[in-house]
Amino acid sequence: xxxxxxxxxxxxxxxxLAAFLIAFAIxxxxxxxxxxxxxxxxxxxSFVGVQNYMKAxxxxxxxxxxxxxxxxxxxxxxxxNIIAFTLAMILTKGLRGTNFFRTVFFMPNLIGGIxxxxxxxxxxxxxLQYAGVTITFDPKYGFLGLVVLTNWQLIGYMMIIYIAGIxxxxxxxxxxxxxxxxxxxxxxxxVIIPMVMPSVTICLFLTLTNSFKLFDANxxxxxxxxxxxxTMLALDIYKTFYGRxxxxxxxxxxxxxxxxxxxxxxxxxxxxxxRKEVDV
Amino acid sequence: MNKQLRxxxxxxxxxxxxxxxxxxxxxxxxxxxxxxxxxxSEPFTLPDAESFxxxxxxxxxxxxxxxxxxxxxxxxxxxxSVIAIVLFSSMTAWYITRVRNKLTSLLYYxxxxxxxxxxxxxxxxxxxxxxxxxxxxxxxxxxxxLGFGSGLSVFMFSGFIRSIPIEIEEAAMIDGCGSLxxxxxxxxxxxxxxxxxxAILNAMWIWNDYLLPYLVIGSDYKTIPIAIQYLRGxxxxxxxxxxxxxxxxxxxxxxxxxxRGQKYIIKGVVAGAVKG
Numbered sequence: 001x002x003x004x005x006x007x008x009x010x011x012x013x014x015x016x017l018a019a020f021l022i023a024f025a026i027x028x029x030x031x032x033x034x035x036x037x038x039x040x041x042x043x044x045x046s047f048v049g050v051q052n053y054m055k056a057x058x059x060x061x062x063x064x065x066x067x068x069x070x071x072x073x074x075x076x077x078x079x080x081n082i083i084a085f086t087l088a089m090i091l092t093k094g095l096r097g098t099n100f101f102r103t104v105f106f107m108p109n110l111i112g113g114i115x116x117x118x119x120x121x122x123x124x125x126x127x128l129q130y131a132g133v134t135i136t137f138d139p140k141y142g143f144l145g146l147v148v149l150t151n152w153q154l155i156g157y158m159m160i161i162y163i164a165g166i167x168x169x170x171x172x173x174x175x176x177x178x179x180x181x182x183x184x185x186x187x188x189x190x191v192i193i194p195m196v197m198p199s200v201t202i203c204l205f206l207t208l209t210n211s212f213k214l215f216d217a218n219x220x221x222x223x224x225x226x227x228x229x230x231t232m233l234a235l236d237i238y239k240t241f242y243g244r245x246x247x248x249x250x251x252x253x254x255x256x257x258x259x260x261x262x263x264x265x266x267x268x269x270x271x272x273x274x275r276k277e278v279d280v
Numbered sequence: 281m282n283k284q285l286r287x288x289x290x291x292x293x294x295x296x297x298x299x300x301x302x303x304x305x306x307x308x309x310x311x312x313x314x315x316x317x318x319x320x321s322e323p324f325t326l327p328d329a330e331s332f333x334x335x336x337x338x339x340x341x342x343x344x345x346x347x348x349x350x351x352x353x354x355x356x357x358x359x360x361s362v363i364a365i366v367l368f369s370s371m372t373a374w375y376i377t378r379v380r381n382k383l384t385s386l387l388y389y390x391x392x393x394x395x396x397x398x399x400x401x402x403x404x405x406x407x408x409x410x411x412x413x414x415x416x417x418x419x420x421x422x423x424x425x426l427g428f429g430s431g432l433s434v435f436m437f438s439g440f441i442r443s444i445p446i447e448i449e450e451a452a453m454i455d456g457c458g459s460l461x462x463x464x465x466x467x468x469x470x471x472x473x474x475x476x477x478x479a480i481l482n483a484m485w486i487w488n489d490y491l492l493p494y495l496v497i498g499s500d501y502k503t504i505p506i507a508i509q510y511l512r513g514x515x516x517x518x519x520x521x522x523x524x525x526x527x528x529x530x531x532x533x534x535x536x537x538x539x540r541g542q543k544y545i546i547k548g549v550v551a552g553a554v555k556g
Contacts, residue, residue, distance in 0.1 A: 012375035013371075015426070016426065020426075022409060024397075025390065026409065027404075028397060031404070042404075087294075093290070097294075101298055105297070110488075114488075118523060122311065202553055216491070234400055252404060256401065259397055259400075
């Protein structure tokens with residue numbers, strides 16, 4: 001029955017496939033190859049083995065970016081999810097004006113990283129000027145700035161997912177626990193949280209990957225200052241490629257490592273989601 | 281605790297948070313009307329007779345960044361890419377879901393795989409290839425966006441197509457519809473909700489994207505994020521007045537779009553998150 005369709009490969013698949021090969025697949029394999037070579041443009045690549053990887057791991061900027069990214073990601077994931085979940089709990093109590101608050105909290109999610117970075121730069125510098133410094137004075141200000149910015153951007157998004165999860169809990173389940181004399185925290189711990197675990201998993205991974213891959217806001221807010229101490233992984237890779245002559249191969253090797261970590265996170269997520277599906 | 285007291289507490293908390301969410305945008309707005317000397321020294325005060333600068337910042341910002349052209353490029357690239365992505369990914373998704381063989385299942389996994397690869401992994405080779413193939417212009421970049429956007433989009437469309445009963449397609453084909461007519465008259469209309477989700481997710485990404493257009497077309501065609509970043513990069517000390525005004529101009533279209541299509545946007549983003 002779909003035999004006719006089968007012959008239409010050039011119409012249905014070829015345009016997407018061509019774009020996919022040009023924009024993604026070919027550059028991806030070239031990227032792996034180039035990470036093993038020394039090059040300035042892609043045509044002058046000469047094979048050097050794993051040298052770029054050794055350089056990458058002995059590069060202080062890479063290790064410091066990795067450590068900064070890990071710390072930033074842990075703090076962001078925790079704060080975003082706690083605040084988003086709390087707001088979701090409040091906004092599912094049937095208060096009046098719920099829609100208005102939901103609209104306001106979600107709004108920053110649509111603003112792009114570059115614009116976000118400059119918005120928060122003016123706010124944070126405005127506050128810090130009372131202490132006579134700016135955001136680039138101490139890396140801890142940049143760290144805090146990025147955490148606040150990420151919270152501002154992601155809280156509304158995660159809140160919406162938590163709201164959807166909480167609204168799916170059958171009302172009589174909560175009533176039943178009330179009748180049994182459970183207090184607010186007992187109900188939260190024993191009924192609500194277990195029931196919204198799928199939403200928790202989704203939100204944890206969304207905040208995790210979003211924080212881990214952060215680039216635009218990092219570039220706009222601090223650009224790594226002071227002295228590259230607030231550079232995250234994505235920005236460090238970018239600066240290695242385009243800011244250090246002769247380091248393109250090292251930049252590509254760092255990018256491969258970055259990809260492997262991101263892939264690992266996704267595999268763990270897939271594993272957890274699969275297991276959950278079996279349980280239910 | 282009695283109910284009124286509890287509600288009063290919850291409302292105070294919500295209002296506090298709402299204020300914190302609106303405050304940054306408000307600060308940028310008031311500063312866009314202040315002369316640049318006052319922006320860094322007194323960012324949290326309203327403009328007064330002395331600091332009020334009228335539209336001066338907007339005029340100088342528009343001149344320095346060529347913002348109107350940027351708005352045009354951003355709009356053209358976003359709309360063009362979203363149309364291409366929705367059209368071609370849905371067609372591809374239907375084909376690889378309905379025609380089952382080794383090639384189509386390999387393609388499906390390739391599309392899914394591309395979703396987990398960070399952009400930094402391919403940015404260098406991709407921008408070189410785009411350059412060699414003359415794709416470094418607002419039309420060529422649409423092809424690049426189709427390539428990058430097809431992963432998530434094919435994945436989402438395929439998920440939906442599996443839930444469509446194959447019988448309605450077969451009925452159309454028995455009635456003499458060819459594949460293209462069956463797709464556009466029968467399958468695509470059913471996929472409308474997914475198409476809206478895919479369109480919104482891709483529009484948000486492409487409109488705000490900085491690094492990809494910067495590397496591919498940034499030196500000739502500045503989209504809005506590139507124009508804003510350029511304001512800091514190009515001029516030694518940043519003209520904060522122009523910066524504030526351009527930030528306002530960058531945010532306003534997003535807020536209008538959001539308030540008009542809020543229902544679809546929130547639904548689309550949740551659907552995208554749950555599936556992705």
